[in-house]
Amino acid sequence: MRKVRTAVVGLNMGLQHAYAYHAAEQAELTWVVDLEEEKAARVAKELGCRYTTDWSAIIEDIDAVSLCTPHHLHAPQALQAMAAGKHVLLEKPLATTKADSLRIIHAAEEHNVVFMMAYIVRYLPIVRRLKEIVEKKEFGEVFSAQCWIQAYLPPAPGTWISRRETLGGGVLFSHGCHYVDLLIWLLGHPTISAAVGTNLGTEWMEGEGTAHSIMKFESGAVAHLVTSWGMKYKESPALLHLHTPDALIAFDMRTIDVIDKQGKRTVFGPVDKIPEDRGTNAVFQVEHFLDCIIKGKTPETDGWESLKSHQAIWDMYSFEENHSQ
Numbered sequence: 291m292r293k294v295r296t297a298v299v300g301l302n303m304g305l306q307h308a309y310a311y312h313a314a315e316q317a318e319l320t321w322v323v324d325l326e327e328e329k330a331a332r333v334a335k336e337l338g339c340r341y342t343t344d345w346s347a348i349i350e351d352i353d354a355v356s357l358c359t360p361h362h363l364h365a366p367q368a369l370q371a372m373a374a375g376k377h378v379l380l381e382k383p384l385a386t387t388k389a390d391s392l393r394i395i396h397a398a399e400e401h402n403v404v405f406m407m408a409y410i411v412r413y414l415p416i417v418r419r420l421k422e423i424v425e426k427k428e429f430g431e432v433f434s435a436q437c438w439i440q441a442y443l444p445p446a447p448g449t450w451i452s453r454r455e456t457l458g459g460g461v462l463f464s465h466g467c468h469y470v471d472l473l474i475w476l477l478g479h480p481t482i483s484a485a486v487g488t489n490l491g492t493e494w495m496e497g498e499g500t501a502h503s504i505m506k507f508e509s510g511a512v513a514h515l516v517t518s519w520g521m522k523y524k525e526s527p528a529l530l531h532l533h534t535p536d537a538l539i540a541f542d543m544r545t546i547d548v549i550d551k552q553g554k555r556t557v558f559g560p561v562d563k564i565p566e567d568r569g570t571n572a573v574f575q576v577e578h579f580l581d582c583i584i585k586g587k588t589p590e591t592d593g594w595e596s597l598k599s600h601q602a603i604w605d606m607y608s609f610e611e612n613h614s615q
């Protein structure tokens with residue numbers, strides 16, 4: 291069977307996509323693309339593919355593309371690729387506005403292409419196991435979730451990340467969307483989504499650099515999520531605590547621990563780090579994308595599924611707008 295000819299556009303986060311396609315048996319990494327020619331040339335040399343600075347010039351030479359570019363470019367680039375009949379793996383978030391997000395979703399349907407959001411967290415084996423634990427109520431039914439995503443971005447004033455319009459919001463929209471998606475996937479449809487945010491501590495950002503969100507789900511479960519790009523000092527960059535009447539399930543991306551009446555034990559992990567040249571954590575989502583293309587399946591994180599987390603975040607933003615005095 292012919293391999294899926296792929297290109298990656300944008301070679302910062304996209305580098306992980308490029309490594310993952312390069313390592314995947316079902317793909318042929320055909321092109322890497324970046325506006326910085328030197329960067330593209332270096333990656334192409336390392337991975338044995340071609341490079342260009344103009345992705346629209348190579349569109350006819352590929353079957354599928356990973357778009358790993360700034361958020362305000364997601365809609366125009368995804369729409370262009372889909373109109374040319376290409377399958378698209380789009381870095382999160384969908385787009386900077388709801389209207390553009392819907393345009394992408396409808397275009398994927400109209401042009402009958404595979405469209406997947408790169409919700410990388412969902413596809414990690416440790417997260418698949420966490421989902422199974424929650425879904426099968428292995429340690430009871432979750433009634434409370436607390437999640438802390440504590441990152442630090444060096445100040446980058448004047449960049450697309452610093453501007454609300456090009457980022458689509460603040461840290462909650464850009465980075466928090468992974469974890470809002472995870473909470474919805476684990477706990478179900480949210481009936482209440484609210485947040486407050488600040489750019490104290492991240493004054494270089496127009497949008498919030500730190501957000502505290504609360505959610506309530508149809509099941510009755512409640513969640514609290516902290517997301518930040520201003521936290522230089524922390525004990526762990528990512529933590530999720532799920533409480534059931536009988537246990538605490540503690541997850542930190544490498545390990546799942548359970549604390550209950552039998553004491554504390556590790557039920558998954560610690561996970562080994564995947565080597566850079568295999569695409570680190572991007573390898574799992576890329577394999578799912580390729581599988582969907584080859585088998586004609588709908589990705590788990592298609593447009594409609596991904597829109598749920600985006601809508602929850604837009605609701606969170608509306609809460610603060612409506613309650614500011």
Ligand SMILES: NC(=O)c1ccc[n+]([C@@H]2O[C@H](COP(=O)([O-])OP(=O)(O)OC[C@H]3O[C@@H](n4cnc5c(N)ncnc54)[C@H](O)[C@@H]3O)[C@@H](O)[C@H]2O)c1
Pocket residue numbers: 299300301302303304323324325326329343345358359360361363381382383408410464
């Ligand atoms: N899933 C994750 O963990 C994760 C982490 C970081 C970033 N991201 C996502 O990846 C995407 C890119 O973020 P980033 O941090 O890599 O941004 P970045 O600004 O650091 O890098 C973007 C790259 O794209 C290139 N580029 C910009 N416009 C281009 C164009 N028109 N054609 C070709 N190349 C172009 C730039 O030269 C740059 O090398 C965003 O959607 C972001 O949210 C995801």
